[in-house]
Amino acid sequence: MRFTDHVKDRLWFYLIAALSLGLMLLFLFAYRVSGQLIIFICAIFFLFIIAEEAVGFMRKRRFYSQLRSRLDKLDKKYLIHELVEKPSFFEGELIYDALCEANKSMCENVAEYKRSSADFRDFIEMWVHEIKLPVASLQLMAHNHSDELGEKFQEQLRRIDGYTDQVLYYARSENAEKDYIIKDTALKRTVANVALKNREAVQLCGACIETEGLDLTVMTDGKWLEFILGQFMANSLKYISDGREPVIKVYAEELPDRVLLHFRDNGIGIPAGDLNRVFDKSFTGENGRNYAKSTGMGLYIVKSLCDRLGHSITAESVQGEYTEFTIGFAKNEYYRMENS
Amino acid sequence: MNRIYIVEDDRSIREELAELLRNSGYETDCLTDFSDSAAQILAAKADLILMDINIPNLNGEQLLKEIRKKTDTPVIMVTSRTSETDEVLSMSYGADDYITKPYNPTILLLRISAVLKRSSGAASVQTYSGLQVNDAKGSLSDGSRELTLTKNEMIIFRFMLDRQGSIVTRDELMTALWDNDEFVNDNALTVNISRLRSKLAELGCEDAIETRKKQGYILR
Numbered sequence: 069m070r071f072t073d074h075v076k077d078r079l080w081f082y083l084i085a086a087l088s089l090g091l092m093l094l095f096l097f098a099y100r101v102s103g104q105l106i107i108f109i110c111a112i113f114f115l116f117i118i119a120e121e122a123v124g125f126m127r128k129r130r131f132y133s134q135l136r137s138r139l140d141k142l143d144k145k146y147l148i149h150e151l152v153e154k155p156s157f158f159e160g161e162l163i164y165d166a167l168c169e170a171n172k173s174m175c176e177n178v179a180e181y182k183r184s185s186a187d188f189r190d191f192i193e194m195w196v197h198e199i200k201l202p203v204a205s206l207q208l209m210a211h212n213h214s215d216e217l218g219e220k221f222q223e224q225l226r227r228i229d230g231y232t233d234q235v236l237y238y239a240r241s242e243n244a245e246k247d248y249i250i251k252d253t254a255l256k257r258t259v260a261n262v263a264l265k266n267r268e269a270v271q272l273c274g275a276c277i278e279t280e281g282l283d284l285t286v287m288t289d290g291k292w293l294e295f296i297l298g299q300f301m302a303n304s305l306k307y308i309s310d311g312r313e314p315v316i317k318v319y320a321e322e323l324p325d326r327v328l329l330h331f332r333d334n335g336i337g338i339p340a341g342d343l344n345r346v347f348d349k350s351f352t353g354e355n356g357r358n359y360a361k362s363t364g365m366g367l368y369i370v371k372s373l374c375d376r377l378g379h380s381i382t383a384e385s386v387q388g389e390y391t392e393f394t395i396g397f398a399k400n401e402y403y404r405m406e407n408s
Numbered sequence: 409m410n411r412i413y414i415v416e417d418d419r420s421i422r423e424e425l426a427e428l429l430r431n432s433g434y435e436t437d438c439l440t441d442f443s444d445s446a447a448q449i450l451a452a453k454a455d456l457i458l459m460d461i462n463i464p465n466l467n468g469e470q471l472l473k474e475i476r477k478k479t480d481t482p483v484i485m486v487t488s489r490t491s492e493t494d495e496v497l498s499m500s501y502g503a504d505d506y507i508t509k510p511y512n513p514t515i516l517l518l519r520i521s522a523v524l525k526r527s528s529g530a531a532s533v534q535t536y537s538g539l540q541v542n543d544a545k546g547s548l549s550d551g552s553r554e555l556t557l558t559k560n561e562m563i564i565f566r567f568m569l570d571r572q573g574s575i576v577t578r579d580e581l582m583t584a585l586w587d588n589d590e591f592v593n594d595n596a597l598t599v600n601i602s603r604l605r606s607k608l609a610e611l612g613c614e615d616a617i618e619t620r621k622k623q624g625y626i627l628r
Contacts, residue, residue, distance in 0.1 A: 171414045179438065211428060211514075212428055212513075260587060274593070290492055291491060
């Protein structure tokens, strides 16, 4: 808070003071008061004004400049009232109390939304577990009475399972609660689990899975990684390029500071213009419109799961040739030492 | 014959699961009254326990902990809870495997036989009509000659040998191969089986593997 701001703010007061001084002088002259006395009275008048302004300015300046500078530095601006001292002048107190009250009310409001979103998430999680029971039951029935139709039922049941998993992981990725465990996970086992889960679909497409260098362990949540690779797999099987044998290559490489897991297919690829938006929510792009029905959620969920787990993820593609997703797992020596 | 005890509160799943296991040559027994689960499970003296986490009156993980105090019977947790936390918790309480619903029935059977094999401590050398089977070396020998099998052939042969005399479907063989990181396709499986056949014939076991149309294969 600068002094000029203060002066500008007090313009009305000065105007009134000047007016009252003028009136006073008028009367003093009318009663023929001596010149010395007039000068004396004027001096006292100015002295009072200056003293009053200086004290008022000092009291306010402390509060307002603190407010301004702390607000600029703060990233969560709604916490400002916690960081300024309670002022000692009336207007300041009024503002301070209003800030506190507004903030408290906002916190309550936010808490209510948090609660309702947590409730919703809990319900989704519970619902997904519930829906898996009839699906499991149907899958067993289809297997026990296996014939041509049983195989077809199983395929549809796998689709249902895939979609419910998407809902589950979407709910998990959107919420702040920590419900994952980061531990040493063998890439080989994870990839085998994903392949096993999608075996029928892979064989139906006549695709071929190649792996290389998967004898590594990474720090991640195994279940989340399985879901992520499952999404890549589903995409690869969806966007197969006609005229060549579909090949899915999963390979890992170890760098000094991290492990990279590559998931590459030789499908139709992603147009260059769409490539940097594939992880956006609800983005379907050219492929989503032209080839298969796409929700644009799969890769978005993948990206948010990776963000939560602290993995990097990149997409690379040449249209008509290949698509490659790469996940980067950080190596954490400190954590390993703690564990061993 | 191995006896499997099923702890599952969903009636439909329980019945289908029992049927699946019976079809695959296991004896089954189910827990139907959940008021005193632990005692009943222990009294059943099964060779393997399939257990759900969400069962009435008691948490499956606590139940597992209680059972583990009294017996070493292998336990496979079968559940619709898919988080890594649940799995880690179950394994730390002494579960031998953890499978999430809905499961592929073939994979479930594969896991069950793997756990049973591990717990019975079957030796790796077995014989098949006078042939020595050496898993570690991946070879078959009749005393004088030794033939090396490829990894795929060994997986197929091992799987059939464990189920000697009963039908093994292509689906099961495929699952066993994929479970061992061998992502072969249909043609490759056919080729592997015919190679395995000719290798067995070379060692004097002609027609060891019989083809049953639309069903699978039998190792005689």
